[in-house]
Every structure is written in structure tokens, then in C-alpha cells.
Amino acid sequence: MKKILILLSLGLFYPVHATNTQILDTIYANSTMTMALFFPSDIKQGITGSEHFVFTYNREKEQNLGLLKAVKGPPSNLLVITTDGKVYSYILRYAEHLENPNRFISVQESIGDAKRRSKEEIQLEEDIDINISVNDSPELLRRSCESLLNLPEEKHIRKKEGEIVLTLKNLKYHGDNVFLQFEIENKSGMRFDFDYLKIYKVNGNKKRNASYQELPLEPVYVHNKPSQIIPNTKVRMVYVVPKFTIAKNEKIVVRLKELHTSRGVNLIKKKFN
Template sequence: MRRLFLILLLATLGNISSAQEPQQLDTLYANEKMNLAIFFPTNIRQGIVGANNFVFSYNRERAQPLGLLKATKGNQSNLLVVTTDGKVYSYVIKYADSLKEMNRFVSFSESIGHVHQRESLVIRDTIQMDSNMVVHKQYPKAFLVKSSEAMLEQPERKNIFKRKEGVSLAIKNMVYFEDLVFMQFEIKNESGIDFDIDYLKVAMVIGNEKRRASYQSVPLKPQYVYKMPEKTRHAETSRFVYVLPKFTLGDNEKLELRLKELKGNRELILRRRL
């Protein structure tokens, strides 16, 4: 998770310039029993935590100034938030059994820097940077590989699955980042027969496939596929990542996955709202 935080931080903000005087960061406290509501002066564009025992949630579809921080017991970490006006806010975050404050109103003066129109950051904090991790909008393969690796290390946040004839297909995690969606899949084979994979297709669908007049399908072609196996043997579990273009589902739309066996008749179709 720490690697994913660094990768996504650099990918979001571009090249980082640091000034000479580092700034002392405020500390926010959170736990699993209550939300710490954080109100920023302007709407949130992106928020990232550095450890998976913290969760920072905000409205990714329609920008709002409110973010919610929760935590389970574990090591302290950090929270970085970029607002739509380009302001950058950074905090140390810690777990606490009880919260002294449940609402935090952030002022403009707490910003540690801002994002220029060129996507470069002027920041008063000193951040160690690996030049190999600097990423731009082209999303080079090294970025996609490292982000996918980190995705597989994250805890499961979803368990949307379809099981048929001893083979199951599941969505285990999903992360939106800029104009991409990182989606982690799992194939589990308990059928007694190896499952050779022909393809896994992803699409947005509306209507009923049996009523062709109302059925529509929009394929989502992955921009990168990480560690997808050629086969899943009996008693094996395979996990891999698709990097898809960003999508949102309308009121009547569903996400559809089609997993087809190579030189066989087995096919799993998972169609679900997320």
C-alpha cells in the first residue's frame, strides 16, 4: 500500500519541487467506530492515505468538500488531499480509541502548496522521490506494473462473484485513479479439471440479452493486464488486475464479465451493479 501511495501521489501531481523549510504537519485521529468528517474550503479532487488500516472516502463522481476518515488499529500514516482549486493539504493520521473531535473544518492557511496548471507541485514539505516513479499522463508501463502489484497487496474490499460448475469468477477490489480504473479479479477452480482461459471480456450493458431490441453492450477494453494466467489448475486460485478506462454506470446499466474456456464449453457470465 505504501508503494501504491507513492506511485499515485507522483502520478497525480507530476514533478515535485520542494522548498528549503519543511512544514510541521497537523495530526488527525480516527477509529473504526465513528467517522471523522473533514470539511475542506473547496471541493476534493483526490485524497490518498498511505496505509491500508486507514480509509478516506469522498464523492468521486460529483466533487464535494466533505471527506470521511476511518481507521482500524495499526501504525500511523499520512493523508494527502488535493482540492479542485489546486491546493494541497497533508496530515499525519493516527488511530485513537476515542475521538476528541468528530468534525474538522480546514482553512486555506493549512495548505502546504498548490498544483500548477502544468500539473507540477510547489510544496513546502520535503518529499523523498524516486525518479523512476515520476509518471505523466501517458501512464508508462512501469507505473501500471507497480500500481497493479500494489493493488494485489491491498485487502479485499469487494466480493462480487459468480460460480458455475466448480469455477468461480470474482471482483475483489476496485480503485479509481484519474481516467483509469484498476480492477482486481479472482478465478478459483474447484471443478477437478484445469480451466484454460480463452478470454475475460468486460462491458457495460443495458437491457436483457434475450430481448435484442433493448439490449446494448459497450465493451471496456483494458489498457493493461497484469498477471492474468493462461490457465487456472484444479485447486488453484488466480488473482490478476485489469487497468480499464474510467467508467460510470447509469441507472439501468450493469457491469458484465464474460470468462470463456479455451477449447471447452464452460463460460461464466457475471452481470452486476457495483
């Protein structure tokens, strides 16, 4: 009954046409961490069935990011409709601890459509889902990067060399990729002409170990890469690289370099928890 009321409150005066009967998945939330939900399309409407759970999204500018928080109470449900007409429904439960406060939702999790589509439209969508992966979709990567820039900062790995500061603000694993959010700050009185930012997986010690190796992590997508950073300003950018893990004797090195000068920053990190 509660689900029917929610559907009516969202203006769904036509039936939802589900492709099959499925058991609703459960999403956990609490009051100390923000559960970030990344949908495959921008959110049009979203509502929870209880005041114990709060689901927020950008109502002024359509985005695919929704944020969920909760206080202790009985289970409820979440209903979300995206701009492409897909309907997503989940059971909500309170949990004291969240193992992963991020979830990337696939289009296959949709329970149906908010309006009837032709067989030709459905077949076309199925063909696209089969042939296009997340790695092959720049638009989906772009929206995910934009959403990451709106998330609260979870890391603050900072290195300053001279008047140039490089900081790792966020790191998110998703599928076969890792999203790394960087901030570059130019505290000098001179413009910083961006040349490159490169990420390496390093094994061994360059000074003491002949087996020293550097493995470049080539980005599959770069979002918001600057050409220049004017004095006393900051820029934020996101690098998407293939999924990696760090062994005990390994570390990640990030090298930022200015064009035609020796200015730059080397940021080194041994653990990415």
C-alpha cells in the same frame, strides 16, 4: 520542533531542498477503516509524529503502498521518504467517517528532496512529468496493481458456473482509470486453460429490448493474467480499464472463457458502489 525531530530520527542529516513553499495537505484516518496511500515511488522511510496514528509499509520488500490507521486524538503529521529521494509531508487528523479510504499521491505533492540534485536532474524529471501520464506508465500501473492485491478485500461479487468460480474482490477509481481485482478458482479436477476475460457495459435487456447494447471496456493494462489454472487452485489478476459510470438501466457483465471449450462464467453486476 516536532518536524525537526522527525527529520533527525529518519537520518536526514542534510537539508531538504523544497521547490517552493506550500501549505501541507491533510489526510484523515480512523480505527474502523484503513486509509491506503499509493505513492509514485516505493517507500523507503515513513513515520508519524504521534502514537495516535500508525503508518505501516513493507519494510522487507519495497512497495509504494502505505497503510494509515488512527484512534481519536489530537492532530499530528506524517513524513514519508521514497526511494527516489522525494519527501512527502502531511497533516494527520482523526475523522469518524472516511469518504474515500484510498489516495493516489502524485509526485507534484512532494515538498522537496532528501538530497541535493543537479539542475540537469531536476529539468529531466520535470520533462518526464510533463510528457508521461499514468496511462502511459506501465511500471507505475504494475506497482499500483501489486499494491491493490495487498489491500483488504472490500467486495465479494461471486458467480459460480460448474466448478469454475469468478469473483470481483476490489474496485478502485484512480484518475481516468478503474482498477478491478478478480479471482478465478478452479474447483474441478481438470486444468482450466485461460482464453479471455472481457468486461462489458450493457444497456437494456437482450430478451425484451431491441435497443440492447454492449460496450466493451478494453483494458489499458492487465496484471498477472494466467495462461492456465491448475485443479483446486486460485489466481488473482487486475484489469485496468478506462473510467466508467453505471446508469440506472445499465449493468456490467464480465465474461470468463476457457480456450477451446464451452466452460466459462458470466458475472453480472448492476451497481458498483
